[in-house]
Amino acid sequence: MASETINWGIIAPGRIAHKFAHDLQLAEGGRLHAVASRSLQRAEEFAREYHAPHAYGSYEEMLDCPGLDVVYIASPHSEHCAHALMCLENGIPVLCEKPLAMNTAQVQRMVAAAKANDVFFMEALWTRFIPLFEETKRLVGEGAIGGIRTVRADFGFKAEFPPEHRLFNMKLGGGALLDVGIYPVFFALSFLGKPDEVQATAVFGETGSDDSCGVLFKYNDGRLAILDASITVKTDTEAFLYGEDGALKLHGPFHHATEMSLTFYDRPSERIGMNYKGNGYYHEIQEVMHCLKTGKKESEKLPLQFSLDLMEVLDWVRREAGIVYGADRAG
Numbered sequence: 001m002a003s004e005t006i007n008w009g010i011i012a013p014g015r016i017a018h019k020f021a022h023d024l025q026l027a028e029g030g031r032l033h034a035v036a037s038r039s040l041q042r043a044e045e046f047a048r049e050y051h052a053p054h055a056y057g058s059y060e061e062m063l064d065c066p067g068l069d070v071v072y073i074a075s076p077h078s079e080h081c082a083h084a085l086m087c088l089e090n091g092i093p094v095l096c097e098k099p100l101a102m103n104t105a106q107v108q109r110m111v112a113a114a115k116a117n118d119v120f121f122m123e124a125l126w127t128r129f130i131p132l133f134e135e136t137k138r139l140v141g142e143g144a145i146g147g148i149r150t151v152r153a154d155f156g157f158k159a160e161f162p163p164e165h166r167l168f169n170m171k172l173g174g175g176a177l178l179d180v181g182i183y184p185v186f187f188a189l190s191f192l193g194k195p196d197e198v199q200a201t202a203v204f205g206e207t208g209s210d211d212s213c214g215v216l217f218k219y220n221d222g223r224l225a226i227l228d229a230s231i232t233v234k235t236d237t238e239a240f241l242y243g244e245d246g247a248l249k250l251h252g253p254f255h256h257a258t259e260m261s262l263t264f265y266d267r268p269s270e271r272i273g274m275n276y277k278g279n280g281y282y283h284e285i286q287e288v289m290h291c292l293k294t295g296k297k298e299s300e301k302l303p304l305q306f307s308l309d310l311m312e313v314l315d316w317v318r319r320e321a322g323i324v325y326g327a328d329r330a331g
């Protein structure tokens with residue numbers, strides 16, 4: 001695969017798959033090769049729009065597509081585990097949308113399948129690869145604001161969808177925490193690691209999904225994270241790191257930020273602007289292709305252990321807040 005073009009397949013051509021396919025057109029050394037939908041007509045329409053030579057009316061059929069190098073999974077959360085296992089067990093590398101699955105047991109099965117089949121696997125947590133997030137990691141690593149003591153982050157939007165939509169439908173993993181709360185949790189884990197204590201509470205809507213969720217992480221050395229998420233109200237969607245020497249703010253929407261403010265206790269503040277390419281998914285696409293071309297089975301920037309830790313913490317938050325899905329009973 002060293003110098004060839006990487007042929008992508010997409011499973012489940014919904015809303016996010018469109019944005020992803022747009023960015024795939026910008027990616028150097030990659031192209032959309034195949035798309036699979038539960039409906040052949042939807043697959044053909046999508047393939048036409050993004051110039052993919054192959055379209056399939058079932059996900060399984062695409063696994064035999066000649067020349068397929070990697071599959072991007074964009075189905076609802078509840079389906080990620082089955083769809084990823086289907087690919088990984090057939091030796092096909094996978095980039096799977098966030099959250100990687102419904103719970104830790106599922107993620108463990110997926111990671112085990114990737115390792116057993118010696119095949120690349122990564123969670124599509126695009127924020128990790130957004131240039132300004134990378135810059136944030138670099139600055140914090142250099143000690144720009146000193147040791148981080150407190151993290152604050154929120155993500156709220158008003159979802160104007162009917163109750164059966166995946167955002168509210170419990171069978172599809174509906175609710176604020178797994179859809180958008182994952183970003184503040186990801187942010188806290190990125191800078192503080194796994195917490196020693198978790199407190200969380202949620203407000204539930206008519207379908208039983210968590211409409212809003214509030215989360216506190218406590219660390220034994222006195223660090224703290226204060227996080228919240230909602231799918232019924234729009235919030236500023238900002239992220240803050242408070243350090244011993246200053247503070248760093250990622251302006252909203254922080255999960256694909258283009259602007260950061262740095263304030264210091266002993267000198268004037270600074271503002272940094274940095275754009276991303278396309279819709280922002282370009283950068284995770286490049287990371288996957290870099291890994292595939294260099295024979296890596298996971299990303300060093302977003303290792304599978306991080307995705308396991310993230311899901312373990314999300315499970316912990318759910319236990320505290322009383323957010324339960326059918327998949328939990330299935331194990």
Ligand SMILES: NC(=O)c1ccc[n+]([C@@H]2O[C@H](COP(=O)([O-])OP(=O)(O)OC[C@H]3O[C@@H](n4cnc5c(N)ncnc54)[C@H](OP(=O)(O)O)[C@@H]3O)[C@@H](O)[C@H]2O)c1
Pocket residue numbers: 011012013014015016017036037038039042043074075076077079097098099124126166172178179
């Ligand atoms: N990274 C990001 O910025 C971002 C943004 C939005 C969403 N996401 C993630 O991407 C995933 C999909 O989100 P989305 O907003 O694109 O959802 P969506 O518009 O509802 O699309 C999901 C697609 O999955 C397929 N599907 C397979 N089984 C299904 C089922 N049982 N019920 C409904 N659809 C099913 C459908 O396509 P076919 O029937 O045509 O196969 C559907 O179009 C979610 O896990 C979400 O967390 C990520």
